Amino acid sequence: MNKGLGHLFDIANKEKRTIIGLMSGTSLDGLDIALCEFSGHGTQTQLHLRQFTTMPYDAAFKQEVKAIFSKWQVDLEKVCLLHAYIGSFHAELINQSLQQWGITPAEVDVIASHGQTIYHAPASLHGIAGMPNATLQIGDGDHISVKTGIITLSDFRQKHIAAGGEGAPLAVYGDYLLFSKLGQNRIMLNIGGIANFTFLPGDLDTTRIFSTDVGPGNTLMDAYVQAHFPGTYYDADSKIAARGRYSPALVDALLDHPFFEQGFPKTTGPELFNLLYLEEAQRKSGTTGLAPEDVMASLNRFSASGICQALDRTLQGEEFEIYLSGGGMHNPLLLQNINELLGKVEVRDTAELGVPPDAKEAVLFATLANECLVGERIDFGPGQMRVPSVLMGKISLPA
Incomplete structure (x- = not known):
């Protein structure tokens, strides 16, 4: 078996999994980093938030992202470059946070990265006949995994769209597992x-x-x-x-x-x-x-x-x-x-x-990663356009 896949298999069989959840929103305040410990899955999910921080973005980075954010026409080379750059930049911020917390990368099982949304195009908004729902988040997961040495799950929204959703909101999955009563x-x-x-x-x-x-x-x-x-x-x-x-x-x-x-x-x-x-x-x-x-x-x-x-x-x-x-x-x-x-x-x-409000979205993406590793699809009933019953996340193995 491929060494990386074998490690992933071992993680999925652990009683507890340590997962970093990342969220970078459209407000561009900074990168939310939540270090979470999970046991169980589905309605038996148990979460312990070990650490949380927001690593702020400087003005120059904000301007780079704003240059391609939510625009019909952009510089394609800049999109290409930022896809790689943001992945590497987020990896640097993760490594800095781990060092501040006194935690080695080897102690983290996986990273769950939302990426940086630059365009969201549900069919109800774009109105182009014959074209599907679509959304685009940049910040490549391979760059994160290679530069941290940690298996990374990313690009969660594409599976939601492929299964009939609009790629958002994804909070329903984590909200149901963590907060239903x-x-x-x-x-x-x-x-x-x-x-x-x-x-x-x-x-x-x-x-x-x-x-x-x-x-x-x-x-x-x-x-x-x-x-x-x-x-x-x-x-x-x-x-x-x-x-x-x-x-x-x-x-x-x-x-x-x-x-x-x-x-x-x-x-x-x-x-x-x-x-x-x-x-x-x-x-x-x-x-x-x-x-x-x-x-x-x-x-x-x-x-x-x-x-x-x-x-x-x-x-x-x-x-x-x-x-x-x-x-x-x-x-x-x-x-x-x-x-x-x-x-x-x-x-x-x-x-x-039990979840600080500023940490919630990063925690929810960590929860999605936990479900991808060990969960089963939740049946949200008929009408997949409502809440597709899917597990989400593309897996990037370190070099």
């Missing part, structure tokens, strides 16, 4: 660049579970800040938006799009919700003269409104616990708007469930 209806709400949630019914009926994008989280706010406040990448502590007042007319115009009327599940991205989208909404609502602070306040309210409208459609009067994660939870005005729009529904965070 008999007798308690739960909504796992994640506010990253795009906001999404997983619906977990308290009867544990997998045919009722779904995960869906609901609209912008931070992506439009971040894009506007970067365009109008040079040197600033996001609205820290809502300081800019808090100085403004939202325009109901602009918020209504931003919500006036067929995406918000589509059923669940659905996916979206900055390919739709970008500055051109904002400019069109301002033109339709006659708000092109708004001060930048008022535009930021309006974008903040818009994100909250999209999230809460989707939650209202799902809750339909039932009692649910809502658990929050993602960078949006650090935006106090966004949370204020959500709480105001939801009314009496309390929003908590995933720390109460």
